[in-house]
Amino acid sequence: MNIIKTLPENLINQIAAGEVIERPSSALKELVENSIDAGATEIDIYITDGGKTLVEVVDNGKGMTVTDLKMCLQRHATSKIRDGDLVNINSLGFRGEALPSIGSIADISIDSHDKIKNESWKISINNNILQNIEPSIIRGGTKVTIRDLFSKVPARLKFLKTNGTEIRYCKEVVKHLAMSHPNISFSFHIDTKRNFYWDKSEGVNFLSTKKRLLQVMGDDFINSSVSVEEERSDMVLAGMVSMPTLNRNTGREQYLFVNNRPVKDRSLIGALRGAYKGLMENNRFPVAVLFLEIMPSDVDINVHPAKAEVRFKDAARVRSLIVNGVRKALENAGLNTASEISNALLNKMYLNSESTSDINNNFDLDNIQIFPSSRFEQNQQNVSFEKETTYPLGSAIAQTHGTYIISETENGIILIDQHAAHERIVLEKIRSGFLNNDMQKQILLIPEIVELPEERFEAIIRNVTSLSKLGLILEKFDQKAVLIREHPAILDKVNFSVLINDIADEIIQFGSEFILSERLDNICGNMACHSSIRAGRLLLNSEMNALLREMENTPNSSQCNHGRPTFIKLGIKDIEKLFGRT
Numbered sequence: 001m002n003i004i005k006t007l008p009e010n011l012i013n014q015i016a017a018g019e020v021i022e023r024p025s026s027a028l029k030e031l032v033e034n035s036i037d038a039g040a041t042e043i044d045i046y047i048t049d050g051g052k053t054l055v056e057v058v059d060n061g062k063g064m065t066v067t068d069l070k071m072c073l074q075r076h077a078t079s080k081i082r083d084g085d086l087v088n089i090n091s092l093g094f095r096g097e098a099l100p101s102i103g104s105i106a107d108i109s110i111d112s113h114d115k116i117k118n119e120s121w122k123i124s125i126n127n128n129i130l131q132n133i134e135p136s137i138i139r140g141g142t143k144v145t146i147r148d149l150f151s152k153v154p155a156r157l158k159f160l161k162t163n164g165t166e167i168r169y170c171k172e173v174v175k176h177l178a179m180s181h182p183n184i185s186f187s188f189h190i191d192t193k194r195n196f197y198w199d200k201s202e203g204v205n206f207l208s209t210k211k212r213l214l215q216v217m218g219d220d221f222i223n224s225s226v227s228v229e230e231e232r233s234d235m236v237l238a239g240m241v242s243m244p245t246l247n248r249n250t251g252r253e254q255y256l257f258v259n260n261r262p263v264k265d266r267s268l269i270g271a272l273r274g275a276y277k278g279l280m281e282n283n284r285f286p287v288a289v290l291f292l293e294i295m296p297s298d299v300d301i302n303v304h305p306a307k308a309e310v311r312f313k314d315a316a317r318v319r320s321l322i323v324n325g326v327r328k329a330l331e332n333a334g335l336n337t338a339s340e341i342s343n344a345l346l347n348k349m350y351l352n353s354e355s356t357s358d359i360n361n362n363f364d365l366d367n368i369q370i371f372p373s374s375r376f377e378q379n380q381q382n383v384s385f386e387k388e389t390t391y392p393l394g395s396a397i398a399q400t401h402g403t404y405i406i407s408e409t410e411n412g413i414i415l416i417d418q419h420a421a422h423e424r425i426v427l428e429k430i431r432s433g434f435l436n437n438d439m440q441k442q443i444l445l446i447p448e449i450v451e452l453p454e455e456r457f458e459a460i461i462r463n464v465t466s467l468s469k470l471g472l473i474l475e476k477f478d479q480k481a482v483l484i485r486e487h488p489a490i491l492d493k494v495n496f497s498v499l500i501n502d503i504a505d506e507i508i509q510f511g512s513e514f515i516l517s518e519r520l521d522n523i524c525g526n527m528a529c530h531s532s533i534r535a536g537r538l539l540l541n542s543e544m545n546a547l548l549r550e551m552e553n554t555p556n557s558s559q560c561n562h563g564r565p566t567f568i569k570l571g572i573k574d575i576e577k578l579f580g581r582t
């Protein structure tokens, strides 16, 4: 008896839908991609009940003839693949399965206009039954309406989230596609009310993309991010990434594109993470929009049902392009601290000043101690005080709470967290000393003995050679202690016991796979953290200015090793606003 049978068409479509259509936003993605492929310049989106009862997309694209309309709901029917070529695909779709899949799990109707014959037709599937084609009243383009998604697949329906969450997913899909298509206008309606409209620009170029990024991401991102441009002979990376001080607790705001196709590719996300190593704490995520252009033959886009992932022929080269490109952009931008923080601060100040009815209640000099530090005053006579306001970080005028330096620049003031700033300087010095093989070392007059528990002792002894490249010259003292003879000159008053124990932990965490160059930022970070000018230490005016000058010459100096900002700026214009002068 024959027990193997071909599945019925509708079941095949439902299986395909199971892979591609996970929630309303995935159906929406398919429709918007079709509109883009149809050359639309206006796309209007309507969502009801988080897309559960209605997802509708109206476009002004090239439309379909009545014959094509009849074909478009058939499985594996596509206008987008010519001569069986899966390599040179210029469209977002190519599988010819989105519409029939959706038709198997929801009611769908498609109205489309045939420009040549100047007539419009409508085709629909209701309750899994293909309806007769009928005349439509639309005047151009195509309108696709999906009703009651998953009503026939209750198991899926159960996994949908609240309307608010589903709407957020839908918006994410539109955001992602809109960023790479600034030449298309997008409107988005929630329960019949328009939620946003992004006007189109002419063409897809640097300016139009920048305008679209402003529409989609807002000015906080634009003001707190840097442009990335990195090129190899056969690939180009461009886009914008946030300064480390602008970060999120998920990677949701990382928009990546391969040949203008939105992807959520793990290898690319991993590369981005690698680029921020040492600049951001591990549980924080940068915001990024990155476009990778690569030869079509060097990437396979047909590896994921929803086309979200891709496979590169040479993944390591792509990774290095991203890590180097992003890193370079961040280093070049060195002194731009995130404006988001200054804005947040300003808002807070406005709030305070608005709520001040009696100024004496709020202006309590015990709380707001902004006056020159005593050491600054004592040393006034000896210091030839030259105003250095023309430097990017200006001239230090005071220290407050033994923790923050106040500096005056040509067009504002800067508040510097002395500990965070010093930590970054030390980290970058040790890192560059290691990479350039010119670590400045200092010999300890009396070598220091550090006792260690067995596991840590062994970890350190195994890595004596590696650590010597970092300027830490140590040797075995007895079976449970090491003798430290030299240390990097930049390290000042270090508690060696704590430092060596911390380094040992870092090594143990990576076991036999520990490779110094890969954990460099962490080890250097440990050293920096233990040696930096602690908060609470009073500084001479000359010391403060020396710190500022060093910051200006240090890569990535606008944030400490933990991704916190090292300084914030307040422009004179903002100060004037605060006092109601403008």
Ligand SMILES: Nc1ncnc2c1ncn2[C@@H]1O[C@H](COP(=O)(O)OP(=O)(O)OP(=O)(O)O)[C@@H](O)[C@H]1O
Pocket (backbone or CB within 6 Å): 030, 034, 035, 038, 059, 061, 062, 063, 064, 072, 073, 077, 078, 079, 080, 092, 093, 094, 095, 096, 097, 098, 099, 100, 141, 142
């Ligand atoms: N908005 C539209 N305007 C014009 N033609 C469309 C539109 N939507 C779909 N079509 C036509 O219907 C066909 C089938 O669409 P469908 O989304 O099912 O497959 P596809 O886009 O070719 O491939 P994929 O399954 O990868 O999306 C398309 O190839 C296209 O010719």
Ligand SMILES: [Mg+2]
Pocket (backbone or CB within 6 Å): 030, 033, 034, 093, 094, 098, 099
């Ligand atoms: Mg499609």
